[in-house]
Amino acid sequence: MTVLNQYLQAEVWRLVEETQGTPHRDLTIEMAARNAGNTFQERVHARAVRFLAINGGAVSLARVGARLRTAFSAVCVLIFVVGLSITRLFPGEDGAAVNLVAVLGALILPNMLSLLLWILASFVGGFSAIIKLAKLGTGMIPTDFREATSRLPVPKSGTNWGQASTSTKSRTATKYTIPIRWAPGWLGAQCAHALQHLPLRSAFAIPAEAQAWTEYLLRTASGRARLACLTHGLWLALLLGSLSGCWSWFAFKQVDFRWGSTVLAESTVEIVLTRLAEPIRLLGITVPSAEEVARSRFGQVSPMPASTRRQWGYFLLAALMLYALLPRALAAGFTWIRLRALEQHLALDETQPGYARLRSLLMAAPSAIVDPDTAPPALASHAPYRTSPAPPVAAAWLAVERESLPIIAPLEYLGVVTDRQTQGHILDIVRANHHWPALVAQVTLITTPDRGLERFLATLASVAQCPLFLQLVDAPEASDWSPKDRAQRIEDWTALAINAGLTPAFILPPA
């Protein structure tokens, strides 16, 4: 499948989904697309191809392409016929004289002029007035090379948004343009636009296939190069028609060749004809000499010799080939090479809403577990005891990690446990005292239960000579917690305390 075909299929499916508002979901296709490549564009292509295969869109797209080709071929044939009819400019009677100036002007001048304007419009992108003149005057499609390099839709993507590849990095920089772009070749653009309105319109809306073609032709550098190729093709058809017409005319009719102009000086015409003949002579074709040119002027009474007549005939055919057909063919060849190059870098515009919606579906981060967990959960949640007694009045009391006001009137305040020193100090005090009715460790809900605290509580429970209570209290910092978060934290503390060896009934939830 060609790059263009892939591009168009992705575009067709984007347009279908954009019209519907949401991306189609098919997990099998999404999985296949994710396996199809590493970059976003590869995955989008793969996804679109699969969806279109199911919906018959690929066939429809091919049909639109075939229609466009047929339309172009028909226009080419028509224009070839117009070219053939150039011989209408020649006199109809045998032996009548053909005006060389008129024929050369008609065959070569319009083509040369439009070619010059195309070159000007292509390379001098800054002078927009000239470009517009060129577009309007010639009806052809110039490719603005400056634009082609600076406004490629979006850098060829990597796995991230706008991640530039090596080849596009320098030209894309950080510039993102809205893809309503200058469409070179105004008339050609209008024609292309009109195409979608003619035989391609269905009962509802414009078919996505035609829309995709139009957007490709008008909004991508590659599309514009393709339009330029087509324009050159039309000119070539016209010139080939003219050449064939001339050859046929000269082969089957005998005509005399004369020249003359109402406003141009004789010397000027003579110089032009002589100069035009020189390169042709270098090709080994016998052309009329300067004397024969002078003798061929209108008004010369002497009959034209057959050899001179033949030389003028060859001169006209060679001039048509050298000054019209060859430059146009070169321009067409150059544009075609450029088209090939641009097509290789044909990238989807990832800022289009249709593609933006797909990014999260197709580019989910591929994380990998590098060190798995095989152990059971360390802290299984445990619902708090509903029938918890109140801690005895005058118990000894300590705060865990954070200062908090005791909810009972303590007999003795042992301090806050914040580090190994305070832990050791409190454990020593607890070991030495046997007269407390109970010991209360108070902890705020925002304190995260961890194994270190569990170890401390376990040690405290083992050294205490009295019942150990765990009193959970609310904290202002937890005021924005959801009820679910709060309940979860209480359950986690309950589980930790039970693990530490505390009696479940002595674990007291906040009031």
Place this chain on the structure above:
Amino acid sequence: MEPHKLKLAVVGHTNVGKTSLLRTLIHSTSFGTVSNRPATTRHAEAIPLDLGEGLSFELIDTPGFEDSSGLLDLILSLQHDAREPGAEILQRFLENPAADGEFAQEAKAIRQMLLCDLMLLVIDAREPVLGKYVDEFRLLGRLGKPCVVVLNFTAKASADTVRWRAAAQQAGLYNVTAFDTVVFDRHDEQCLWQQIELLLPSAAEHCQRLLALRARTLQTQRMVGGKLIAHMLLDCAALRGPTQHDLETRVREVEAALHTDLLRVYEFSEDDYAAREIALPGTLWSSNPFAPEVLEEFGLSLGFSAVKGAAVGATVDAFTAFHSLGIATLIGAGIGAGLDAATRLGKVLREHLGGVAYLQIELGVAVLLARRAVVLVRDLEHRGHAAVSAITARAALATPLINEATLTRLLEKCQRHPAWSRLAQLPTYDREASAKTLAALTQVVVAACAADS
């Protein structure tokens, strides 16, 4: 260039926001599980951050330390000599049976610490500077690897960054940076990567690329967001409904779809936004062929159509080497203008004479929809990917957007073109015709989204 992957291990105490940091660094909510419970992450999980041309970061999420003091005591007991390198002692710890038993979770983190190029130690700045955290400082300090201390939740009033900075520096960890994983600050993100670049010279290109990528991503996301909003506004403003209920339903659906799209573009999930319905009053609208805007549009369109036709005709003239004396140009101009007049003005006149009226959403409502969407984009740009509470839609938005006058003018224009709305599913739906207005709308919306930052 040779592929160059740098490993960054995210370590820290349990429930300080290590997975949150990772999510916010990769700008995605799809990684790991974030909760307010301890020991949520119980395995080491790596995720690549591709920077192109073979450069990448591998960010590794690790289980949290749960008993730092006990761990440090054990490690110190394994030390033979005070001058022994920290990595050797930690290696010895990993060979100790405790690394597979009591300290299995910590062992997973330590394994990644030994393998990585740089460590990111996450601290919950709301917490007091407790002994267990100081023990973690000491533990990481002993390893002698580059380490950046990341202070999380700094946007909270209870965060005490000064004390935490002092504590870290006292333990020999001088690279401390603030980075709230819930309230996202682009400047803080830049500072974090600059700190990494400073500590790890081999990461200089990685960091610069990443920051450039982030800037591009923001631009692209904003552009995509702008396009999505512009599409929604065009669809809603141009829509004409048979009944108020039908109009409201369709507008609500398209607004909800926009919210989903915006959340996707910014890599959030649908749970991150709590929509709130607003009143969507409709207004009766009828065609007036003599309204100045309609006449202006008609005149322009007629002129352009005549020029288009003339240009096509001129091409025909050119093919005949102008022997047709410009007749084709004249005929082309006439056909172009005639066709345009027949299709455009004829329809408006028919509707006007027939007294046809439509129900459309009020212009003020369309502007309100635009404000809501732009505010959502701004909110998403300042939301960390670790945030768990949903953004609540604001029902009333008093502050006008930048360029709101232009926006209003464009929306008015949309209202005159029902065929521009995809929702209407009219046979005349014409994507190309609305393209210019859509582009202008996009520009206005993107500018409004960027105005805040």
